[in-house]
Amino acid sequence: MTRLSRRAALKVAAASAVATLAAPAILHAQVKTVKITTWGGKWGDIMKASVLPAFEKEFKCTVSADQAFPFLPKLQASSKSDPLYDVLHTNSNEQWMAVNEGLVMPKFTPKEVPNIADVYPYAVSDKIVGVSIFTSAIGLGYRTDKGLTPPKSWKDLADRKLDGARGGYLIPVNSLGQAHLMMLGKLYGKGMQDLDAAYKALEQLKPIKMVDFTGQMEKMLLAGEVSMGIIHDSGVLRYEGQNQPVDFAIPSEGVMALEQVLAVTPGSKVKELALAYVDFMLRPDIQKQLSEGVWYSPSNKKVKLDAKYDARLFNTEEKVAKLIQPDWNWYNARKDDIDAKVARLLKG
Amino acid sequence: MAQSGRPPASIRIDGVTKTFDGQVKAVDDVTLDIEAGEFFSLLGPSGCGKTTTLRLIAGFETADAGRIVVGGQDITDLPVHKRDMGMVFQSYALFPHRTVAENVAFGLRMRGLPKAEIAERVAAALKQVALDGYEARRPSQLSGGQQQRVALARAIVIRPAVLLCDEPLGALDRKLRQSMQFELKQLQKELGVTLVFVTHDQEEALAMSDRIAVMNAGKVEQVGAPSEIYDRPRTRFVADFIGEINLFEGAWSGGRFVTGKDRTLPAVTNGARSGTGIIAVRPEKTRLVGEIDGALGGRIETANFLGGQVLYRVVTDEGRAVLAKEQNVGTSSRKVGDRVGVAWMPSDAVSLEA
Amino acid sequence: MSARRLDAGRVAYYTLNGAILTFLLLPLAIVAVFALNPTPYISFPPVGVTLRWFEKFFANEDFMRSLWLSLRVAAMVLVLSTVLGAMCALALARGRLPGAGILTAFFMSPLMLPAILTGLALFQVLLLSGVGRPVWGLVMGHTLVAVPYVLRTTLAVLANFDTRVEEAASSLGASPVRVFFEVTLPLIRPGVIAGGIFAFIVSFDQFPISLFLVLPKGETLPVVLFNYMKFDLDGAIAAASMVSIVMALSVVLLLERVIGLKAYVKL
Numbered sequence: 007m008t009r010l011s012r013r014a015a016l017k018v019a020a021a022s023a024v025a026t027l028a029a030p031a032i033l034h035a036q037v038k039t040v041k042i043t044t045w046g047g048k049w050g051d052i053m054k055a056s057v058l059p060a061f062e063k064e065f066k067c068t069v070s071a072d073q074a075f076p077f078l079p080k081l082q083a084s085s086k087s088d089p090l091y092d093v094l095h096t097n098s099n100e101q102w103m104a105v106n107e108g109l110v111m112p113k114f115t116p117k118e119v120p121n122i123a124d125v126y127p128y129a130v131s132d133k134i135v136g137v138s139i140f141t142s143a144i145g146l147g148y149r150t151d152k153g154l155t156p157p158k159s160w161k162d163l164a165d166r167k168l169d170g171a172r173g174g175y176l177i178p179v180n181s182l183g184q185a186h187l188m189m190l191g192k193l194y195g196k197g198m199q200d201l202d203a204a205y206k207a208l209e210q211l212k213p214i215k216m217v218d219f220t221g222q223m224e225k226m227l228l229a230g231e232v233s234m235g236i237i238h239d240s241g242v243l244r245y246e247g248q249n250q251p252v253d254f255a256i257p258s259e260g261v262m263a264l265e266q267v268l269a270v271t272p273g274s275k276v277k278e279l280a281l282a283y284v285d286f287m288l289r290p291d292i293q294k295q296l297s298e299g300v301w302y303s304p305s306n307k308k309v310k311l312d313a314k315y316d317a318r319l320f321n322t323e324e325k326v327a328k329l330i331q332p333d334w335n336w337y338n339a340r341k342d343d344i345d346a347k348v349a350r351l352l353k354g
Numbered sequence: 355m356a357q358s359g360r361p362p363a364s365i366r367i368d369g370v371t372k373t374f375d376g377q378v379k380a381v382d383d384v385t386l387d388i389e390a391g392e393f394f395s396l397l398g399p400s401g402c403g404k405t406t407t408l409r410l411i412a413g414f415e416t417a418d419a420g421r422i423v424v425g426g427q428d429i430t431d432l433p434v435h436k437r438d439m440g441m442v443f444q445s446y447a448l449f450p451h452r453t454v455a456e457n458v459a460f461g462l463r464m465r466g467l468p469k470a471e472i473a474e475r476v477a478a479a480l481k482q483v484a485l486d487g488y489e490a491r492r493p494s495q496l497s498g499g500q501q502q503r504v505a506l507a508r509a510i511v512i513r514p515a516v517l518l519c520d521e522p523l524g525a526l527d528r529k530l531r532q533s534m535q536f537e538l539k540q541l542q543k544e545l546g547v548t549l550v551f552v553t554h555d556q557e558e559a560l561a562m563s564d565r566i567a568v569m570n571a572g573k574v575e576q577v578g579a580p581s582e583i584y585d586r587p588r589t590r591f592v593a594d595f596i597g598e599i600n601l602f603e604g605a606w607s608g609g610r611f612v613t614g615k616d617r618t619l620p621a622v623t624n625g626a627r628s629g630t631g632i633i634a635v636r637p638e639k640t641r642l643v644g645e646i647d648g649a650l651g652g653r654i655e656t657a658n659f660l661g662g663q664v665l666y667r668v669v670t671d672e673g674r675a676v677l678a679k680e681q682n683v684g685t686s687s688r689k690v691g692d693r694v695g696v697a698w699m700p701s702d703a704v705s706l707e708a
Numbered sequence: 709m710s711a712r713r714l715d716a717g718r719v720a721y722y723t724l725n726g727a728i729l730t731f732l733l734l735p736l737a738i739v740a741v742f743a744l745n746p747t748p749y750i751s752f753p754p755v756g757v758t759l760r761w762f763e764k765f766f767a768n769e770d771f772m773r774s775l776w777l778s779l780r781v782a783a784m785v786l787v788l789s790t791v792l793g794a795m796c797a798l799a800l801a802r803g804r805l806p807g808a809g810i811l812t813a814f815f816m817s818p819l820m821l822p823a824i825l826t827g828l829a830l831f832q833v834l835l836l837s838g839v840g841r842p843v844w845g846l847v848m849g850h851t852l853v854a855v856p857y858v859l860r861t862t863l864a865v866l867a868n869f870d871t872r873v874e875e876a877a878s879s880l881g882a883s884p885v886r887v888f889f890e891v892t893l894p895l896i897r898p899g900v901i902a903g904g905i906f907a908f909i910v911s912f913d914q915f916p917i918s919l920f921l922v923l924p925k926g927e928t929l930p931v932v933l934f935n936y937m938k939f940d941l942d943g944a945i946a947a948a949s950m951v952s953i954v955m956a957l958s959v960v961l962l963l964e965r966v967i968g969l970k971a972y973v974k975l
Binding site for chain 3 (some may be wrong): 406412413414433434435436437438440441443445447448449450451464465505508509512518538671
């Protein structure tokens with residue numbers, strides 16, 4: 007009897023093996039495919055549910071969207087003449103690494119992407135590779151139920167009252183932590199590139215709870231494990247209306263921009279579609295939909311947001327003036343030294 | 355109740371050589387004739403080539419040279435599984451994942467016999483080794499002696515023409531070993547099978563065998579019945595290996611065997627003999643006498659009481675130690691330090707090949 | 709006096725075992741609490757009990773697709789790595805191959821390399837050879853790191869294997885093929901199966917190698933979970949972990965029932 011059931015088990019295993027091996031044989035018709043990277047979470051849900059289907063329908067193509075990190079190493083490993091992605095969507099710091107390796111094209115012309123005529127200047131500034139389609143603002147998230155006065159300055163994070171309830175990031179792996187380090191140089195030293203002043207200021211923030219994902223910072227704020235922490239506005243604003251005792255503050259010194267950047271790979275075999283996709287993402291209707299979905303500030307000046315979003319997001323000339331764009335090209339060149347220095351600094 | 359359905363086979367090993375790693379000659383030009391139905395032992399110290407010879411017969415090793423003929427058929431190039439021989443290992447080599455009955459049935463199953471016949475023969479074989487009732491046990495649930503019986507039953511149930519045993523009793527304690535020796539001998543007679551038995555234990559070989567081949571360094575030193583091997587060793591190695599013995603080196607001259615300072619020892623000669631030689635005398639063939647002519651004079655150094663016998667160690671006037679064994683008849687008054695003479699019948703002194 | 713010493717030893721023994729057990733099981737307990745707690749973050753003490761995270765997990769198309777893929781891949785890896793691993797082990801232990809030691813080290817080497825490098829290397833090979841990233845590539849990658857487990861456990865059994873048992877079988881009339889199936893295979897089976905279970909779990913939990921080898925919409929569960937975590941760190945992750953643990957455990961138990969893990973050879 008054991009013998010029979012064993013045979014049955016083997017049969018099942020063999021059958022599933024055959025089934026899975028046969029699965030990839032999906033027929034690729036003449037339809038072109040544009041390969042992109044994109045975020046997961048709520049953003050990914052909206053993309054999959056409506057944005058990408060709309061694009062596919064309009065341009066009669068299919069979109070293969072990779073949501074699985076890490077994008078850059080995968081792109082690096084693939085051939086430049088036949089890249090794994092046509093459009094790379096990632097944060098600004100990674101785009102700088104990509105462009106320096108020749109993996110993406112540095113700029114778009116209005117002819118290639120007509121909608122960039124309507125974007126705020128920061129979205130195509132010299133701090134940006136390709137085009138920034140959205141931005142978040144890195145500022146301070148805080149608990150409203152701990153008797154704290156809402157922070158007005160970045161320096162408020164150093165308040166000794168916050169010892170044990172202060173949140174930051176592992177600088178080597180998180181770009182918010184890196185941006186904050188540059189901000190410290192500006193606050194306490196000669197400017198964003200004054201690393202010595204930044205290191206000294208960072209030491210003053212000890213003890214500080216360090217995480218690697220912004221999602222973890224959100225949860226720590228919600229759970230009350232930290233009372234104040236560095237976070238992007240969208241990570242706090244998304245809880246608006248859910249009765250959570252958290253809020254986001256814009257320090258007087260300004261906020262750091264956390265841009266969502268699109269760039270096209272030079273070896274793309276479907277460059278027209280790739281450019282069309284970038285242009286599509288800048289359309290006011292798409293911008294509005296995603297912006298209100300995940301609390302990202304749109305790049306397109308023509309987007310009209312609903313009042314609730316209009317009140318908080320960076321969507322006027324006046325408001326975008328508060329955005330400080332880090333020089334990632336400068337930072338990336340020093341990243342290894344900074345990582346080593348920071349690791350020593352925070353050890354004790 | 356002979357169970358064997360087939361006549362026993364003779365074995366002829368003809369000039370067989372086996373070399374390992376291209377250097378060591380484990381078996382060196384060995385020729386043996388084993389008669390059908392014989393209990394034949396391969397005896398020798400470890401490394402003498404006895405096990406390799408057995409494994410050559412079984413087919414686990416292939417000979418570099420020579421032929422092996424069993425029952426008139428040349429099997430030198432026949433694979434193991436077609437040789438139809440039973441094999442019993444020192445480590446028993448039972449199938450640990452099978453029951454006793456399944457172990458014994460294995461060879462019959464390989465032969466594709468009908469289930470009913472297998473069951474019948476397994477039951478009979480287990481009965482033969484007094485293990486009926488143990489069918490459903492696993493080998494790990496049996497004692498060493500019981501495991502060896504299973505191994506035996508497994509080997510004989512296929513009614514082999516030849517049964518090969520590689521130190522089968524080596525792992526058993528002394529008492530069990532003696533009763534198993536007897537049982538194995540009984541079984542061999544009942545089955546009438548040709549049995550080749552490898553052992554390093556001379557007592558075991560002497561007690562069980564019809565004939566013994568004493569091996570040393572890959573070669574056969576002597577083949578013969580136990581009494582022949584014991585009483586008439588042909589070489590110094592055989593004499594030394596089997597039991598206790600007194601060896602005297604000397605020279606043949608004028609029909610006498612002379613040793614040391616012109617001392618003649620009792621030995622049978624044919625007069626024509628000359629040159630150096632060795633004679634050997636078993637302790638039990640010597641007698642302690644008074645200091646008479648022709649006896650080796652000396653002093654008793656030790657006396658070991660063995661129960662039925664007393665073993666004396668006598669140091670002769672030439673300074674040589676001689677062992678002498680006397681029956682304990684209850685009248686002996688010899689003690690350590692006594693002067694005695696050691697003598698033996700000339701016919702009890704064996705002349706060895708140098 | 710000796711009785712008192714024994715008691716003290718006993719107390720120390722149980723305390724140490726208790727501590728080790730707690731150390732091993734505490735993370736699981738925390739995951740369980742997180743999975744059943746209604747808040748989207750870890751709160752202690754838990755504010756209630758809910759199955760909403762399990763509902764969210766099972767209702768999520770991405771999770772379900774990836775769970776199913778992970779199970780299928782792990783099943784194939786189980787089959788492939790046991791066959792390959794057992795054959796390699798037999799060849800290495802029995803084949804009298806020149807340089808068997810070096811070969812063993814070679815087959816074990818995927819364990820020494822950081823898996824992320826293995827994944828990256830495979831990814832490049834697949835892309836450069838133009839085959840893309842088919843599921844069999846993923847299976848191959850997992851098999852590569854799973855085979856050493858089967859190899860190790862099988863070699864361990866073979867090291868204690870009395871080859872006379874096989875000789876006995878052949879002297880009883882079993883041809884080499886029958887010796888293999890009747891004796892060798894049943895005796896090395898506990899080692900092969902133990903290795904196979906490792907292989908299944910190694911594949912089911914595999915993250916670094918999968919990271920590069922999965923396709924969009926063809927991700928395995930650990931990859932989906934990792935990416936989910938970057939955006940939505942909530943109880944669904946904990947629920948997914950609980951489900952994975954239960955799945956892995958049931959596969960182990962199932963294999964144990966069906967094929968039998970009980971080692972009848974003393975190892």
